[in-house]
Amino acid sequence: MRDALKPYFRPQYLPHIWCPGCSNGITTRCLVEAIEKLGLDPDQVVIVSGIGCSSRATGYLNFHTVHTTHGRAIAFATGIKLARPEMKVIVITGDGDGAAIGGNHLIHAARRNIDLTVVLYNNSIYGMTGGQSSPLSPPGAKLTTSPWGHIEPQFDTAQLAVGAGATFVARQTVYHVRQLTELLAKGITHNGFSFIEAVSICPVHFGRQNKLGTPGEMLLKLKSMAVPVEKAATLSAEEKPSRIITGLLHQTIAGEFCHNVALTNEKAKLAVKRKNALPTSKAHLGDPELQKVYDEFLKTADDWQLPATAIPGKKRSCWEIRLAGRGGQGIITAAILLAKAAIMKGNNAVQTHSYGPEMRGGYSRADVIIMEGTTDYPEVLDADLLVLMSPESLERYGQKIKRSATVIVDETSLSPTKVKEFYAGLERQPQRVMFRPITGRAREIFGRNQGANLIAAGMLTALTDAATFEGLLVAASIQFPTTPSRTISQALETGYLLATAAD
Secondary structure: OOHHHHHHEOHHHOOOOOOOOOOHHHHHHHHHHHHHHHOOOHHHEEEEEOOOOHHHHHHOEOOEEEEOOOOOHHHHHHHHHHHOOOOEEEEEEEHHHHHHHOHHHHHHHHHHOOOOEEEEEEOOOEOOOOOEOOOOOOOOOOEOOEOOOOOOOOOOHHHHHHHHOOOEEEEEEOOOHHHHHHHHHHHHHOOOOEEEEEEOOOHHHHHHHOOOOOHHHHHHHHHHHEEEHHHHOOOOOOOHHHOEEEEEEEEOOOOOHHHHHHHHHHHHHHHHHHHOOOOOOOOOOOOHHHHHHHHHHHHOOHHHOOOOOOOOOOOOOEEEEEEEEEEOOOHHHHHHHHHHHHHHHOOEEEEEEEEOOOOOEEEEEEEEEEEOOOOOOOOOOOEEEEEEOOHHHHHHHOOOEEEEEEEEEEOOOOOHHHHHHHHHOOOOOOOEEEEEOHHHHHHHHHOOOOOHHHHHHHHHHHHOOOOOHHHHHHHHHHHOOOOOHHHHHHHHHHHHHHHHOOO
């Protein structure tokens, strides 16, 4: 290894665990060579991988790296790029990880033309799990799942990427190291979705099962099969399937996704300012111009009577909060709004949720963990605060509380008698059970059940010091742009009054 490349690797994790003769090391080195050639700051590079032989590369590379779940590398990378569009985000994936379970993410990232560079290590097989067939296994190949010969046609992932909307598509073999490095560098600098297929070898599984010889002989076979895209135009239709067409296959210019998102946000800011309404979610987060708009906006809200603070004496460094009800009650939305309001206050928050097979009906729960520091777990096991808004939620989540917990019961939707009987039969009793007509109050304000989730969020804000009502108002007004902010404020104020009312 050249000395210039050593800073790009984590020597404490070397030597690597790839099999002898595996070409994953070649492709990984080509990628690092491309980054070094471009002179990129390693602190401005993020490399994301999924699951598979190739995805082990992130463990050896000294950049910001994320080793994600099977098939989801592009999805994770999309989130990273949207959050930090100034970063160079590169995805390392395999033919199974990227074209099978992750194929849908590949299609839609290409369709959006988000500025990612996806490098697909194509060794035509699931190498890590024992040599099963992948979507890129060639017909006739012998694999552990097709010992008498693979009968399925293989994807042309490059053409798939072109058809989906990728604006830079290339392919090269691991034999052609210099050409592969050059294509990777071009893909990284391209402004849009770049897809580079690195045609690789797997000597241990694919090579042995198909009697292809030594790793060196397999590389020479790739060399003999490769044909540059310029020469491929002269091949007949019968000749092309047996050859590997290499080089820059497609490049065009189109609107990049992060840029379009930024333009949309600017349009939203202008619309907000024209209406003298609430600013976008950057309020409270360091945008002086939007902060000024927000401050002026609050001056006009004196008659809204927003509660200024939480109930005194409820301070805590970590709150574990669960809202539970049935699908369609806005349980998840309430949790998301509470988490956003907590972040606006300067806390950290993590939010997770689940629901049954029906979005409208069945059970639904949403968890919010709000803390001053960090947390190692995303799901609430035993809640400090539990909101119950349906009979299903009582049976499923009612007992998952701390002994010091406060349980808030929507008495419009649940029978107080049944709730009392439920807790009377448990060894673990909540410290306090609050019966409040949450849905009933929503009908008075909104004329329908929808809106009860805002009242519940207002109650939780009153019972904790985790968020402010102003932050909750900002988050809710952005979430529901067609609902008058005064109506939202009335719902939050109602939540505060319900929380402070005597039992």
